[in-house]
Amino acid sequence: MSEHRIGGRYQVERKIAGGGMGAIWLALDQQLQRRVAIKLMDTHRVTSLEDRRRFAQEAKAIARLQNPHVLQIHDYGIDGEVPYIVTELLEGEDLEALLERRQRLMPAVVAPLLNQIARALNAAHLAGVIHRDLKPANLFLARIDGEEVVKVLDFGLALLDVDTSVPEGDFVGTPRYMSPEQLRGRSNLDHRSDLWSLGVVLYRVLTGQFPFPADALMALRSGMGATPVLASSVVPELGAEADAFFARALAVEPSQRFASAHEMAAAFSALVIAGRPTRAAKVLVVDDEPDMELVMRQRFRKQLQESIYEFIFAANGEEALEKLRQHPDTDVVLSDLNMPKMDGLTLLGRVGEVHPLVKVIIVSAYSDMSNIRTAMNRGAFDFLVKPLNFQDLKATLEKTLKHAGEVRRMLRSTEENDLLRMFVHGGIVERVLSAVRTPLGVAGERVEATVAFLDVKGFTPITRDEQPETALRRLNANFEVIVPELLSRGGVVDKFVGDAVMAVFRGQGHVGRALDACISARQQLRAMAFRGGESSAYTHGVCIGVASGELLSGSIGARALGRLDYTVLGDVVNTAAWLASMANKDQLLISEELRGRMETAFECEEQTSRQLPSRAAPMRVFDVLRRRDVTVSPAEPTASVELPKVSVEPYMAAAPDKRD
Template sequence: MTTATILFVDDEPDLEALVLQKFRRQIRDGAVNFMFARDGIEALQSIEQNPHVDMVVSDINMPRMDGLSLLQKLQEAEDKKSTIIVSAYGDMSNIRTAMNRGAFDFLTKPIDFGDLELTIDKTIRHVEMIREARRRQIEAERAHASLSRYFSPQIASRLAADGEADGMAVHWREVATIFTDITSFTSLVESATPEVLGTLLNEYVGGMTDVVFAHEGTVAKIIGDAIQILFNAPEEQLDYATRAIACARDLDGWAEDFRERWNSRGVNFGTTRIGVHAGPALVGNFGGSRFFDYTAYGDTINTAARLEAANKFLGTRICVSATVANSAENFQGRPVGDLVLRGRREPLRAFEPLPAATFEGPVTAQYSEAFAKLEAGDAAAMPAFAALVGLHAEDSLAGFHLRRLLNGAKGVRMQLE
């Protein structure tokens, strides 16, 4: 039980002894604690020294500062105190003024101590309600601050309001996951000054996080320059695959603009590589009772990370699995091939997402024809890719397949280490 601290403000010399006598049982039981002041000025000084005061019982007529002036001061303070005003019987003008200024209740003189006890009990219950409301608000603000590291403002607000309950427990869940990483970041760390590196990385992570939150994704982990993102967790998103593909493309666009901007300043910032996959994962708060660490583990997560790394060999910036591509609405992209990722025996069909204008353009149609020949084992695949690279030397994926063919490879299945 919490002890309520009550400040009596009255210049009557016998009041203190009388109150302590009348409430001796409650004082002994720890229900209440009384403080006393002779006028409004002394009361304000006492509250300044003892901010834990819960309620004030104040007479109106006092020297130096009267009760109505004290009430006004108390209501102007940030931490408003529940105040009971004591007035002479029939002094309705002052009572009306007190209630208009925010008094919680009033009593008339001579004080009926039974009435005073009931009024104090009622006020204490009101104070407890305020305390509980403040406690819940503080808890919600703390939860929101913690959740805002991982979730968009909309999701964080909903989770904080719900008390983080259901979606935070560790459980298996279907998710789409994105992995991003920066090429040659280690070299940048070794060459850049701490000031430049700190500014650059903060801007990069902040901008990438903004993109994720715009799609209502979850930032599960940030490890240096690498970011792990989840969709369909903690809340259900029926279109999670579509969101993941759209987010990956927007992340790529933002990261490319960022790279070009910093490269123009003489900082050699690398390309951001992105991998996307979907499937079951173990999701939840893995931080125990002391820490909050919302993340995901499992083969789905590992596969997304390996698809991100596959970009290095393919020459692409985004590599997504057929699993997520087939689940996304109106997916637009071109096939990469059947990748046998590190630690895997079975191949995984992968795609490179494309902007609508590129997907509908002649280059994609030419690539699709060459890829179909490659998949069919047609010897015409090599000249088809050679012709494509001749017209579009910047097409890294076409160049990758041409090099494979020149080195004697066949088909679309490829082993990546």
């Protein structure tokens, strides 16, 4: 196969993955001199008209979705009798492979991944495409320009809104991830079936398990329904909030699920950001003395009554490891050295396998100082000697718990910064975080940039008439549509100002990218409003103002309050804000000067001149309607594009297709 050329153009090099419909090969596009991935239908399927239809439908489904989080298709054709699909080449691994290594992921790590998957699904559903086989093996974690980008793969089972050939009872997909209506073989599936599958993926990623045992699938298929295992019973730190989330995500009745992938991602992000309430410090006491539990409960009676401490007990190291598995939120282990079955030193060596963050205090007699030194060298946080001085024990516990709390706060801060990067450009985050070490005003600079204000139209009355929770949910639903469009075109979310979002675009083509992002956000909101009807959260529309020019960029704030923001200032910001305030619903207003710069690229319509506070004379303003279609004839040279250099090491190490 290494010498074979597909379609007279693609030089096949080697197989890089398998699949249900065919294998995936690394190939060289000899015309454009770039490496690509080619999916070739298996020869034993070529004679099946149904398989050929599904293979062609996969190409059509992908081609509909020009989204950065969907695997992009370059070409489709038939070589001899064998159909093939040519796609971009990805470097990284699928989520299934990651889970096989890590079992489960922390919520703060999952949130940005879910946000990207939601963008892809939202684009698919708006385009009338239902995936039908969403699972970890079809979610690829690609490494692109040093960042992790989620790509949704394998639309081989996708339904298109024009497809009327799916018979009732058609049973295709991976059962453990299939919605109840898909298990029943219903032909009138809608996007909420994919949302169920996404809920199963999310449950497994967070807990390492499936929400329903295998024997519950028959109940789901028969329409009897089933209740998912509480996520908090598998991973206690997830809490009741996660249980409520999954009760909705995995509701048997589609109408009771989340309405969109964006809504699901927003709800999960809110759950993560909210965090868990303060809890009692959990201490595992490991000692084979039969009266140890009674003594500890008597000595710490007040702390137990006030929920300052919570004790759990084990008689030896083996039992302690099992207790740690049952209580992953344990803060401190207080362990004797000499115990039957597994002693304290052996436990100390193995505790990191179960709980790498827990702190261990070793207890032993004065005569056992050599073992205590060994324990300290192996990572024990502190030690105590018998007979125990309980004042010393209390002080040691307080010191150890304080340190454990600092570690947890550091991790929580890292998680929050990861969440911040979901909505704000990473460079801004790093500069804000480093600003506390830099005197105010030192890091200022003048930059050329474009500023966009996108204001949700007429939202103020909602804040008066609706309940706070309802109003905020409605506003955030709009932001969840707007923000991904800004980020996907290189925008940086500078701030949220009431019911408006301000974004800054810098670098090559910043004006065009800003206008494209605003037009796309407007179109997405219109489409969501059309599908949702008059009661939809998206019916407000947006008022948009865009301005471009020189800005002052730097850190502002009050160090005494620990509040520093990295932002931009100047007339450009003021002009964009005023244009947004003067725009009508779904208008994108720009100045005459900016229109002159972009006239050949965008179609604009002049509006009534407006008086801006900073200008003596009225300003001519224009509404940007759309990007002009630019047709390039084959004889015309196109812009030169530098192709990325990519390694040929495994790019799509997707697990073989599993229909379990």
